[in-house]
Amino acid sequence: MKRLLKYFNVYVFSGSIFLIILFLNACKQTDKTSEEISNVQIDLDIYRFDREFAAASPGSIPDLKSKYPYLFPSQFPDSIWIAKLTDTIQVELSDEVEKAFGDFEEETNDLESLFQHITYYFPKFKTPKVVTVTSDVRYNDRVILADTLLMLGLDNYLGADHHFYKSIQRYIAAGLDKQYLTSDVASAIAKKVLKYPRNRSFLSRMVYYGKELYIKDKVLPSISDAQKIGYTLEEMEWSMNNEEQIWRYFVEKELLYSTDAKLDRRFLDPAPFSKFQLELDSESPGRLGRYMGWQIVKAFMEKNNLTLKQLLNLPADEIFKKSNYKPRK
Structure with missing residues (x-):
């Protein structure tokens, strides 16, 4: 038993070291990118x-x-x-x-x-x-x-x-x-x-706006996620806290591949709130479809080593399938 615990501790320790190395390498890459960007010469008038x-x-x-x-x-x-x-x-x-x-x-x-x-x-x-x-x-x-x-x-x-x-x-x-x-x-x-999708599915339009917000992740790293999507801090917090429920609603109602144009008004277009046709509507911010598309795109990019320009050319269905997106609980 002691020998088993010894091996287990070594395994956990080795795993921790591996994660630390990955984290440090990521930090180095981020620092390198930031330095390269700061050296970009532009003429701003x-x-x-x-x-x-x-x-x-x-x-x-x-x-x-x-x-x-x-x-x-x-x-x-x-x-x-x-x-x-x-x-x-x-x-x-x-x-x-x-x-x-x-x-x-x-x-x-x-x-x-x-x-x-x-x-x-x-x-x-x-x-x-x-x-x-x-x-x-x-x-x-x-x-x-x-x-x-x-x-x-x-x-x-x-x-x-x-x-x-x-x-x-x-x-x-x-x-x-x-x-x-x-x-x-x-x-x-x-x-x-960005090219607006020819595919008329709700998923395609969600991912289109998700790409736009992911571009902001890259080009506006110093501002908050709330500022990127145009939410107040309270609206951003509501979206994060209810992400699982939002996703369950989209899936259970079979909205992802729907081509119903009314979904734009309900979940994508600027509005005082999103329209689930439930009691929680008045509590929700508008444009939650964009927020969910953003989470799908982020999940995809975390799992796939692609450049920003490569991402923009991919169809929504491929991004969704390869994202293995799971909503935060």
Whole structure:
């Protein structure tokens, strides 16, 4: 018996040493990757049009039009822009953005890090010129990425409880906070490298959004998972605590391979809550299908040694089958 215990202890000790070695090797690889990313050279130009317009006079409008022609549609005369300089709402928008962002230094650092990570994983990516604007709180267009131009409507990031957002539904206003700015930019970029699935199954669309969130895992390693998916901390905790029940519902109701378009509205599209058609609905956050797709993709990548670009080209069904996904309990 003593000899058996001796061998058992040696086995456990050896196993522990093996796990420690694996952990240390993983740390070394992570450190090496972080160092390589920090050395990526990018040219990031940020133009504060919102500040320039706020400080403009009628006489400087022609110069602004010359510098930012895409912000001044030709069908509008200069009198429109001159009147806007003193418009009460425009002046208040500019003042509130200035209070919230100031010199934009923190956000500039965050964007620089984001673009370094994106360039590392997608070497052909060209860092866009960034132009900050006020957009009359057009929150659906708060981030616009067009070729080599990225426009950020900063008046859409003043905080969920800002008085500008009182008439906006609470679940939408919750995302109008600057903590989500770089995450929104990453989403815009992810949509450029991801192809929306032709397969109409619920699983395919879940995994599509899961890929988008996994891209954020790689290019935004310093922000929280809640920020990546656009949840509050409480919503993120609810999702994690109920992951097993969510998955059981999807499986038991045979939703994974369903092509019912209503599932998008219930579990994928922005909404105040997910629609299980159960009493717990009001407690749940929206877009839980995206959250579950994320967990499937993460489980797959933990078990398969693939690059990020290789992952993006794989069909959802293959990712799901090879993930051996098991929900946390």
